[in-house]
Amino acid sequence: MPGLPSLFLLLVNLVFFALYGAASSWAADTEKPYSVTAERLVNADAEPGNWLSHGRTYSEQRYSPLDQVDLSNVNKLGLDWYFDLNDHNVVEATPLVIDGIMYVTEAMGTVFALNAKTGEKVWYFDPEVPPETLVKACCQPVNRGVATANGKIFVGTLDGRLIALDAKSGTKVWEQITTDPTQAYTITGAPRVVKNRVLIGNAGAEYDVRGYVSAYDADTGEMDWRFYTIPGDPSRGFENDAMRAAAETWTGEWWKIGGGGTVWDAIVYDPELDLLYIGTGNGTPWNHAIRSPDGGDNLYLSSIVALRPDTGEYVWHYQTTPAETWDFTATQPIILADIEIEGVMRKVLMQAPKNGFFYVLDRSTGDLISAEPFAKINWASHVDLVTGRPVERPGMRPVDETRVYIEPGPGGAHNWDPMAFSPITGLVYIPTVDSRFIWQKDEEFQYTSGLWNLGYDISIPFDYPAVGTEQRSRSYLLAWDPVTQRQAWRSDGIGSGVLATAGGLVFRGTGDGRFVAYKADTGEEVWSSYVQNRGVGGPISYAIGEDQYVAIALGRGAATMRKDVVPYPADVPHANRVVAFKLGGNAALPDYIYTPQELRAPPVEEINIETAAVGRKVFHRYCFACHGREARGNRIQPDIRFSDYLDNGFWDDVVMDGILSGVGMVSFADAMSPELSEAIRQYVIMEAQKPVNSSFKQDAGPVQ
Numbered sequence: 001m002p003g004l005p006s007l008f009l010l011l012v013n014l015v016f017f018a019l020y021g022a023a024s025s026w027a028a029d030t031e032k033p034y035s036v037t038a039e040r041l042v043n044a045d046a047e048p049g050n051w052l053s054h055g056r057t058y059s060e061q062r063y064s065p066l067d068q069v070d071l072s073n074v075n076k077l078g079l080d081w082y083f084d085l086n087d088h089n090v091v092e093a094t095p096l097v098i099d100g101i102m103y104v105t106e107a108m109g110t111v112f113a114l115n116a117k118t119g120e121k122v123w124y125f126d127p128e129v130p131p132e133t134l135v136k137a138c139c140q141p142v143n144r145g146v147a148t149a150n151g152k153i154f155v156g157t158l159d160g161r162l163i164a165l166d167a168k169s170g171t172k173v174w175e176q177i178t179t180d181p182t183q184a185y186t187i188t189g190a191p192r193v194v195k196n197r198v199l200i201g202n203a204g205a206e207y208d209v210r211g212y213v214s215a216y217d218a219d220t221g222e223m224d225w226r227f228y229t230i231p232g233d234p235s236r237g238f239e240n241d242a243m244r245a246a247a248e249t250w251t252g253e254w255w256k257i258g259g260g261g262t263v264w265d266a267i268v269y270d271p272e273l274d275l276l277y278i279g280t281g282n283g284t285p286w287n288h289a290i291r292s293p294d295g296g297d298n299l300y301l302s303s304i305v306a307l308r309p310d311t312g313e314y315v316w317h318y319q320t321t322p323a324e325t326w327d328f329t330a331t332q333p334i335i336l337a338d339i340e341i342e343g344v345m346r347k348v349l350m351q352a353p354k355n356g357f358f359y360v361l362d363r364s365t366g367d368l369i370s371a372e373p374f375a376k377i378n379w380a381s382h383v384d385l386v387t388g389r390p391v392e393r394p395g396m397r398p399v400d401e402t403r404v405y406i407e408p409g410p411g412g413a414h415n416w417d418p419m420a421f422s423p424i425t426g427l428v429y430i431p432t433v434d435s436r437f438i439w440q441k442d443e444e445f446q447y448t449s450g451l452w453n454l455g456y457d458i459s460i461p462f463d464y465p466a467v468g469t470e471q472r473s474r475s476y477l478l479a480w481d482p483v484t485q486r487q488a489w490r491s492d493g494i495g496s497g498v499l500a501t502a503g504g505l506v507f508r509g510t511g512d513g514r515f516v517a518y519k520a521d522t523g524e525e526v527w528s529s530y531v532q533n534r535g536v537g538g539p540i541s542y543a544i545g546e547d548q549y550v551a552i553a554l555g556r557g558a559a560t561m562r563k564d565v566v567p568y569p570a571d572v573p574h575a576n577r578v579v580a581f582k583l584g585g586n587a588a589l590p591d592y593i594y595t596p597q598e599l600r601a602p603p604v605e606e607i608n609i610e611t612a613a614v615g616r617k618v619f620h621r622y623c624f625a626c627h628g629r630e631a632r633g634n635r636i637q638p639d640i641r642f643s644d645y646l647d648n649g650f651w652d653d654v655v656m657d658g659i660l661s662g663v664g665m666v667s668f669a670d671a672m673s674p675e676l677s678e679a680i681r682q683y684v685i686m687e688a689q690k691p692v693n694s695s696f697k698q699d700a701g702p703v704q
């Protein structure tokens with residue numbers, strides 16, 4: 001029975017609401033936390049104070065309608081709080097903010113819940129991923145974030161589990177293993193929630209897996225449906241008509257090595273059309289001439305596929321790179337928008353995949369509206385708007401021992417890095433790279449279960465003459481007009497994912513360790529703050545009380561299972577942390593202290609050049625993902641050019657017997673002979689003996 005005191009409280013609340021209701025309508029409602037319903041997700045745009053799903057709303061525009069911070073006052077933006085994360089891996093996460101609580105992930109699938117106003121820890125969850133899982137993470141372990149529904153937080157773990165946590169306490173509600181643990185699957189992408197189902201893909205197409213996306217009941221964790229992106233063994237029958245049709249586009253015995261096509265990033269939903277869009281990855285092996293020896297487009301690799309969210313049924317597809325052979329995935333972020341093209345409002349889907357073309361599709365039919373190169377490309381001249389197919393330049397396929405020089409490289413003209421769309425400027429902001437690579441078929445290719453199966457010799461030195469002085473990649477933030485398919489502006493330098501705001505600003509972290517704001521229409525840099533680290537993931541904006549916040553999770557580390565390692569010297573230190581800014585914020589980061597790795601003199605041992613050449617090739621198949629191209633290190637793990645194990649007699653204890661497996665350096669005894677291990681040792685000594693000033697430039701290693 002409601003007594004007097006509660007009636008009194010009700011009145012107070014009513015008065016409070018009358019006074020502050022207007023202000024709190026744009027700020028997060030901290031009174032009703034943990035209750036994100038399917039309806040709230042559909043209407044996420046009406047809650048500018050929150051950041052409820054990966055790209056803020058289902059359209060994944062990464063555009064915040066908050067406009068308190070704008071051009072007139074951005075110079076007053078200051079750090080309000082920071083929170084130090086635990087590990088030293090790359091941080092690719094986009095945090096969510098739900099009613100005053102921020103949820104952010106680290107590489108293995110650990111989750112922090114933080115008070116989004118103060119940065120204080122609310123809870124922490126560690127899924128305890130076994131260290132051996134590192135070997136399955138082609139391009140370093142990463143995690144791009146969580147999803148939410150019905151008081152739960154969903155996270156994928158590096159070892160293939162999907163876990164539901166209680167949003168309030170962080171305790172586990174249910175857990176499902178979504179992949180075959182005996183295969184080289186990992187999860188790096190963020191789950192999405194659509195109509196009470198949690199959608200999750202996986203990664204592993206460098207190894208020997210078959211890609212798919214699955215849907216799990218958000219309450220029970222039971223699997224509802226699974227859509228494979230490529231056909232399996234035809235003799236075992238096809239799961240559906242889409243697989244039967246796709247099998248017509250493959251030749252040889254692709255299913256024996258898995259075939260690839262993993263859905264490791266983009267999963268986007270349009271509530272109005274009730275369609276789900278997934279982006280699919282490259283093939284396994286990478287080399288099409290080996291994967292599908294008698295030709296074929298290899299559906300649905302490198303495609304955008306539309307599915308029915310209730311059943312996983314295929315609706316349409318658009319393949320960006322038929323017969324994909326250069327690691328040109330189409331898993332990259334997808335943005336949905338309604339834009340006017342030639343006087344007509346079109347419901348479009350936009351993607352800037354690795355292959356360097358910016359695609360605008362009609363998202364109800366999958367019809368191509370336009371496609372133009374947004375970065376340097378040489379593999380195709382254009383996309384034929386009638387057939388929808390790229391027109392390849394001759395001689396671009398690495399089908400034999402002839403070396404082929406291709407722009408962009410396997411990292412893509414744009415990778416997973418979140419891009420943003422501002423409905424105010426009509427521009428898409430794309431983290432872009434002009435890159436190149438030299439491809440040569442591996443004539444001795446032999447399938448090895450559970451390891452990289454590329455079908456290329458990727459040990460080819462970068463100083464190959466054709467590359468000339470242009471060998472280094474050039475990164476920039478590109479503002480692209482999707483209607484005219486032209487550049488509006490660009491700002492040079494490598495950086496993180498992007499956020500656009502109604503304040504006329506675009507935010508990103510930069511390679512020199514700053515968090516930067518640009519004028520959205522011209523690209524003029526209008527504000528920056530040194531944050532000691534390179535941002536990689538996507539920045540967000542949210543509001544609490546009267547304040548708009550702009551935040552980013554920072555960290556450009558590299559594969560490690562250890563939380564106590566001291567990062568090695570690099571341009572920018574590696575404090576992984578979340579930083580949150582607001583107008584008038586006046587917090588300061590602590591001084592960063594780091595101890596450089598001791599650079600011991602190289603072993604004096606004389607090496608055999610031919611043995612080292614063999615070692616170079618094996619190194620680039622088995623080791624470079626974690627130890628860097630040309631053994632240049634990855635800034636977090638010991639740079640093995642300076643390792644005592646090179647000449648202390650314990651090399652094989654590490655490489656073959658796995659004495660360091662507890663920290664993620666597992667035994668490679670199953671993959672290679674002691675002779676090959678010795679060849680790698682000689683190769684690394686060769687790299688170590690190069691003059692320090694030419695070789696010391698430490699490499700950040702590949703990013704998926």
Ligand code: HEC
Nearest residue numbers: 134135560562622623626637638643644645663664665668
């Ligand atoms: C999946 C990632 C991964 C791969 C692949 C990998 N390593 Fe490692 N390696 C590690 C980690 C993690 C450590 C330990 C780092 C630490 O101590 O925290 C390590 C340590 C080492 C060390 C010891 C360095 C020292 O001085 O402490 C050597 C030597 C080494 N690796 C050689 C190799 C060779 C050779 C290969 C290829 C056959 C290889 N690694 C492949 C992750 C990897």
